[in-house]
Amino acid sequence: MRSHTGLRALVAPGYPLLLLCLLAATRPDPAEGDPTDPTFTSLPVREEMMAKYSNLSLKSCNISVTEKSNVSVEENVILEKPSHVELKCVYTATKDLNSMNVTWKKDDEPLETTDGFNTTKMGNTLTSQYRFIVFNSKQLGKYSCVFGEKELRGTFNIHVPKAHGKKKSLIAYVGDSTVLKCVCQDCLPLNWTWYMGNETAQVPIDAHSNEKYIINGSHANETRLKIKHLLEEDGGSYWCRATFQLGESEERNELVVLSFLVPLKPFLAILAEVILLVALILLCEVYTHKKKNDPDAGKEFEQIEQLKSDDSNGIENNVPRYRKTDSADQ
Amino acid sequence: MTKITRVSLASPPDGGWGWMIVAGCFLVTICTRAVTRCISIFFVEFQTYFAQDYSQTAWIHSIVDCMTMLCAPLGSVVSNQLSCQAGIMLGGLLASTGFILGSFATSLKHLYLSLGVLTGLGFALCYSPAIAMVGKYFSRRKALAYGIAMSGSGIGTFILAPVVQLLIEQFSWRGALLILGGFVLNLCVCGALMRPITLKEDRSVPEKNHNRKSQREDCKQASPYSPLTKECTETRLCCSLQQEYGFLLMSDFVVLAVSVLFMAYGCSPLFVYLVPYALSVGVSHHQAAFLMSILGVIDIVGNITFGWLTDRRCLKNYRYVCYLFAVALDGLCYLCLPMLQTFPLLVPFSCTFGYFDGAYVTLIPVVTAEIVGTTSLSSALGVVYFLHAVPYLVSPPIAGWLVDTTGSYTAAFLLCGFAMVFSSVLLGFARIVKRMKRTQVPFPVKASDPKLQLWTNGSVAYSVARELDQKDEKPLPKARSGCNLT
Numbered sequence: 001m002r003s004h005t006g007l008r009a010l011v012a013p014g015y016p017l018l019l020l021c022l023l024a025a026t027r028p029d030p031a032e033g034d035p036t037d038p039t040f041t042s043l044p045v046r047e048e049m050m051a052k053y054s055n056l057s058l059k060s061c062n063i064s065v066t067e068k069s070n071v072s073v074e075e076n077v078i079l080e081k082p083s084h085v086e087l088k089c090v091y092t093a094t095k096d097l098n099s100m101n102v103t104w105k106k107d108d109e110p111l112e113t114t115d116g117f118n119t120t121k122m123g124n125t126l127t128s129q130y131r132f133i134v135f136n137s138k139q140l141g142k143y144s145c146v147f148g149e150k151e152l153r154g155t156f157n158i159h160v161p162k163a164h165g166k167k168k169s170l171i172a173y174v175g176d177s178t179v180l181k182c183v184c185q186d187c188l189p190l191n192w193t194w195y196m197g198n199e200t201a202q203v204p205i206d207a208h209s210n211e212k213y214i215i216n217g218s219h220a221n222e223t224r225l226k227i228k229h230l231l232e233e234d235g236g237s238y239w240c241r242a243t244f245q246l247g248e249s250e251e252r253n254e255l256v257v258l259s260f261l262v263p264l265k266p267f268l269a270i271l272a273e274v275i276l277l278v279a280l281i282l283l284c285e286v287y288t289h290k291k292k293n294d295p296d297a298g299k300e301f302e303q304i305e306q307l308k309s310d311d312s313n314g315i316e317n318n319v320p321r322y323r324k325t326d327s328a329d330q
Numbered sequence: 331m332t333k334i335t336r337v338s339l340a341s342p343p344d345g346g347w348g349w350m351i352v353a354g355c356f357l358v359t360i361c362t363r364a365v366t367r368c369i370s371i372f373f374v375e376f377q378t379y380f381a382q383d384y385s386q387t388a389w390i391h392s393i394v395d396c397m398t399m400l401c402a403p404l405g406s407v408v409s410n411q412l413s414c415q416a417g418i419m420l421g422g423l424l425a426s427t428g429f430i431l432g433s434f435a436t437s438l439k440h441l442y443l444s445l446g447v448l449t450g451l452g453f454a455l456c457y458s459p460a461i462a463m464v465g466k467y468f469s470r471r472k473a474l475a476y477g478i479a480m481s482g483s484g485i486g487t488f489i490l491a492p493v494v495q496l497l498i499e500q501f502s503w504r505g506a507l508l509i510l511g512g513f514v515l516n517l518c519v520c521g522a523l524m525r526p527i528t529l530k531e532d533r534s535v536p537e538k539n540h541n542r543k544s545q546r547e548d549c550k551q552a553s554p555y556s557p558l559t560k561e562c563t564e565t566r567l568c569c570s571l572q573q574e575y576g577f578l579l580m581s582d583f584v585v586l587a588v589s590v591l592f593m594a595y596g597c598s599p600l601f602v603y604l605v606p607y608a609l610s611v612g613v614s615h616h617q618a619a620f621l622m623s624i625l626g627v628i629d630i631v632g633n634i635t636f637g638w639l640t641d642r643r644c645l646k647n648y649r650y651v652c653y654l655f656a657v658a659l660d661g662l663c664y665l666c667l668p669m670l671q672t673f674p675l676l677v678p679f680s681c682t683f684g685y686f687d688g689a690y691v692t693l694i695p696v697v698t699a700e701i702v703g704t705t706s707l708s709s710a711l712g713v714v715y716f717l718h719a720v721p722y723l724v725s726p727p728i729a730g731w732l733v734d735t736t737g738s739y740t741a742a743f744l745l746c747g748f749a750m751v752f753s754s755v756l757l758g759f760a761r762i763v764k765r766m767k768r769t770q771v772p773f774p775v776k777a778s779d780p781k782l783q784l785w786t787n788g789s790v791a792y793s794v795a796r797e798l799d800q801k802d803e804k805p806l807p808k809a810r811s812g813c814n815l816t
Contacts, residue, residue, distance in 0.1 A: 171502035179378055263505030270512035274519055278419075281522040 056133065060086040063154035065147060067093055072144075077158040080187050081245045082135035089145035089154045091126040100148050102128045107141045134158065137247040160247045161187035163240055169254035177228040180253045182240035184221045189242035192223035195250075196238055205238075232257050341469070342704075347525060348467035348475065354523035355479035358418070358460040361425075361517050362453040364486025365510065366394050368494045369445070375503040380438050387438065390446050392723065397450020399719030402458045404451075406712030409459035410574060414524040414708075418456045422517025425452025429511030433504045445507070449514075456517050458715055462708035463524050465699045470641065472699070473649065477637020477692040484630035484688070529704060574709045577702040583710065585760040586701060587717055589753040590694075593657055595721035596664065596750035597687065599729040599742060601625070604680075607739045611671045621676055625684040632688025640693065650761060653697045656690040658754035664747030668740040 061077050077085070093100065102119060104111045118129040128145050137160075144155045165182045172178035182192065194215060195202040205225065207215040217223040223240055235257040241250040342348070373387045380387075409417030428449030435441045461479065468475040497506035577583050604625070608618040636656070640649050663683045670676050695711060702710040729742035736742075 168499060171500070171505070173502070173504060176504070179381070181378065258501070258505075263501045263508045267508050267512040270509070271515060274512075274515045277519045278522045281519065285522075285525055 056083045058084040058086060060088065061156055062088045062090065063145070063156070064090045064092065065145075065152050065154045066091070067095075067152070073154045075154070075156050077156050078161050078187075079134055079140070079158060079246055080161055082133065084131065085134050085158070086129060086131045087143055087145070087156050088127065088129045089147075091128075091147050091152070093124055093126070100126055102126065103146045104128075104130055105144045105146060105153075108144075134246065140247060160244045160249050161185075161189075161242070162249050163189075163242045163251040165240060165251040165253040169256050171256050171258060172230055174230055174232060174257060174259050176230055177226060178230060178255065180225045180227070180238055180240070180255065182223050182242070182251055182253070184242050184249075186221075187242075187244075188220050189244055191243040192217065193241045193243070194223075194225050194238060195241065196236065198237055202239060227255075230257050232259070342467055342529060343527075344468050344470045348464075350523050351463055351467045351525075352475050352479050354520040355460045355464045356482040357516060358456050358520045359480060359482030360486030360490070361422075361514050361520070362398065362457050363483035364490050365514060366391070366398065366453070367483075367487050368490045368510075369394060371491065371494050371498065372503050372506070375498060376438065376441070379503070382438055390438075390441055393442055393446030394450040394453070396719055396723055397447055398453040398457060399715050399722060401451055401454030402715035402719075403709070403712035405455040405458050406462065406708040407574075408455055409462075410570075410708060413526055414459050414463055415521050415526070417459050418521030418524060419518045420521075421452045421455025422515055422521060423452070424455065425449045425517060426511045426515040428452060429507050429514055433507035433511065452514075452517075456521070458711040459708055460520065460524065461695050462704075462711050465695055465707045466527050466529060466704050470646075473637040473640040473692060473696050474634070475637070476695050477634040480692050481630045481633035481688070484626050484633065487626060488630075574706055577706045577710050578713070580701065582701045582760070582764075585756060586698065587713065589657075589756045590714055590717045591721055592749045592753035592756070593690075594718040595725045596661060596746040596753070598722050598725045599746055600664070600683065602726045603729060603733070603739060603742065607667075607743075608673075608676060610739065613673045613676065617673050621673075621680045624677065624680040625687075628681050628684030629688040629691075632685035633692050634688075636685075636689035637692045640696070649693060649696050650700065650757070653690055653693040654754040654757040654761075656686040656693065657750055657757075659686045660690070661747045661750030661752075661754065664743050664750060667743045667747075668738075 059077060059079060061075055063073050063075050065073055077087075079085070089102070091100065091102070104117065116131050118131070120127045126147070130143070130145070132139075134140070140158050140160070142155050142157050144153045146153045161184050163182050163184045165180070170178060170180065180194075192215075194205040194207075194213075196205055197203045205213050205215070207213045207225075212228050214226040214228075215223065216226075225238065225240070227234060235255050238253045238255060239250050240253065241248055370388075370391050373384065373390075376382070376387045376390075377384065405417065405421065408420070412420075425448070428444045428447075428451075431444035431448065432441055435444060461476075464475050464479050465472060494506060494510070497509055500506075501509065601622075605618045605622060608621055609615070613621075636652070639645060640652050645652060660683055663679060663686075667679060670679050694714065695707075698710050698714055699707050725746070729746065732742040732745065733739055
């Protein structure tokens with residue numbers, strides 16, 4: 001990438017002063033540059049490029065590698081839009097560092113140019129820094145700094161932000177409506193799109209032509225897909241795709257559509273159990289009362305008879321006991 | 331219809347069918363209090379489905395809680411007029427209907443009405459009658475019985491929370507509400523368990539009751555079309571209301587009511603603000619959640635152990651003191667809370683507060699029963715829980731406002747702490763005043779007036795009788811004795 005001079009040298013990672021010096025010292029490649037005065041023509045283009053890249057943000061990440069660490073130490077670098085990236089590996093050793101060398105690799109392929117690499121030794125630490133600009137999706141991937149023959153490495157995984165949906169499947173009922181949500185935390189995608197189907201065959205969902213689907217989101221970092229009048233066939237996988245300047249990321253949401261009979265069965269089971277228990281307990285109560293009243297035979301039972309006879313016949317019996325306060329109601 | 335289907339017993343059985351009543355009340359507490367707390371698990375689902383924010387959905391929980399407490403007197407009235415069994419079964423049916431209708435809801439307003447109002451009303455019809463029933467069946471082991479019964483809310487929350495989560499994952503919120511409605515139908519089973527019981531105390535004042543009862547009998551025998559009916563129903567209503575709500579005029583009860591207002595004001599914000607406070611002083615999310623779990627579990631332990639403790643002979647006569655001690659300790663914990671800023675300090679706080687929170691919850695029905703007696707216990711509990719409603723509603727928002735304006739939790743916690751300490755101080759003060767009044771009464775013994783002597787004889791006889799009665803732990807309600815003395 002950086003093996004060309006000339007205009008493409010301007011694209012190289014930015015120490016703008018260094019570039020100016022290089023430009024002043026070298027002649028641009030006539031095959032690529034303008035035939036007229038090279039400094040004159042390259043300046044505005046260079047300025048344009050520098051203007052384009054000067055307001056990019058800088059993302060720096062560090063990894064510390066020691067002799068005792070695992071074979072590979074990983075760090076995630078999340079990029080949404082083109083920016084300067086500075087990756088730093090710090091190797092700490094107890095032994096002599098003179099024989100130690102460091103190489104940088106992208107996806108296990110060594111990076112050839114040494115531009116943008118900066119290696120310093122201080123005491124017993126070896127620091128290697130790699131600075132470059134990421135401006136398209138081809139530059140995303142795994143960048144590793146490899147130390148020595150033992151291949152101790154630290155890996156930077158550069159990727160676009162991941163979208164998050166619901167991990168468990170969403171349950172809904174036939175005839176109901178449901179909302180599928182995808183969120184991207186701390187990031188602002190340019191666009192969201194929804195797809196239906198499995199990984200191999202994805203059908204985009206068009207909310208404008210179909211009344212069944214409504215896509216909206218209250219903030220730019222989330223999107224909601226509302227599906228109305230659900231049918232059992234609507235169950236399946238739904239994918240939400242977030243588009244960034246540097247690429248895309250997608251997430252899967254699973255939807256299961258049930259009929260209303262499914263929860264009705266446990267409900268009816270509980271209802272049957274309740275009716276059974278209530279009947280059992282009330283019967284038990286009546287039985288216990290009958291048992292208790294029967295052996296008592298005397299006082300209360302006779303009184304019931306007397307009361308009844310009093311009411312019905314009006315015959316004056318010799319009632320030794322009047323209505324007891326047993327007839328206590330609340 | 332013969333009324334002689336009642337089981338008439340001389341004294342509370344303290345066992346036997348009483349344990350089934352405790353089991354029934356335990357299940358009632360699970361189905362009402364624990365289910366109310368688990369409704370908040372549905373909020374995330376409601377927010378996503380109805381596209382509303384948290385404050386709109388949180389109204390459902392407030393409405394249910396409010397209705398359960400506000401309509402508690404209605405619950406006691408219904409169960410007094412019909413019967414405890416019928417009242418609780420009706421409550422169970424209403425609550426279940428609320429859940430079932432909620433599962434078909436198409437907007438949040440439907441949920442307010444079905445899940446909020448209807449279910450809350452159903453719970454109110456169940457809660458205080460069930461608790462009153464436990465008091466009728468126990469006297470010696472009353473506190474332990476109440477402890478076991480009230481521990482249902484803690485244990486129920488513990489068990490139901492993951493179960494509700496599982497139901498929502500399997501069936502989504504509609505199916506989960508339907509199944510929860512079926513679960514709540516078990517309140518009908520609890521209702522069936524509540525066999526009525528008449529106690530010696532109900533027949534202890536036969537003269538007074540007999541007049542009213544004979545009036546009632548006359549009224550019932552009168553045909554519906556006779557002119558006597560209107561008079562009868564009015565006097566009947568008056569008499570029964572006077573009999574059931576006479577305790578409202580007792581000074582003891584008024585003091586208890588005021589102290590309950592302050593105590594309810596103080597106790598509710600902690601469950602809302604402990605986690606935010608812990609997060610604000612630097613405790614991690616996991617540790618804050620652990621604090622809440624400790625609070626819940628120790629609450630259950632406090633319920634049962636404190637109930638068992640206050641049933642011991644040495645403490646039995648001092649239940650009132652134990653109650654105000656538990657409330658005072660909770661208040662003191664609150665006052666210390668702003669000074670506890672690290673996790674190792676907050677854990678013992680959670681343990682202490684949770685233990686005494688469970689303790690005084692167990693003792694509220696016991697203390698109420700001591701003051702009003704078991705006949706009016708149902709109505710009195712209705713009133714006591716009614717008095718919980720407004721502070722429960724008002725206290726968390728006030729605490730939130732204090733936190734927002736002062737920028738720290740200190741003011742809110744101090745206010746709650748002072749409210750609870752004031753509540754217990756009020757009770758202690760009232761008890762001291764009563765003691766002083768009672769010790770002053772024998773002084774007129776020295777007068778030679780025969781009438782006074784009769785009075786004093788009566789008072790001495792009364793106090794002797796009270797000592798004897800304390801074995802059964804059922805002194806005559808003080809309203810009547812108050813009338814005799816003054």
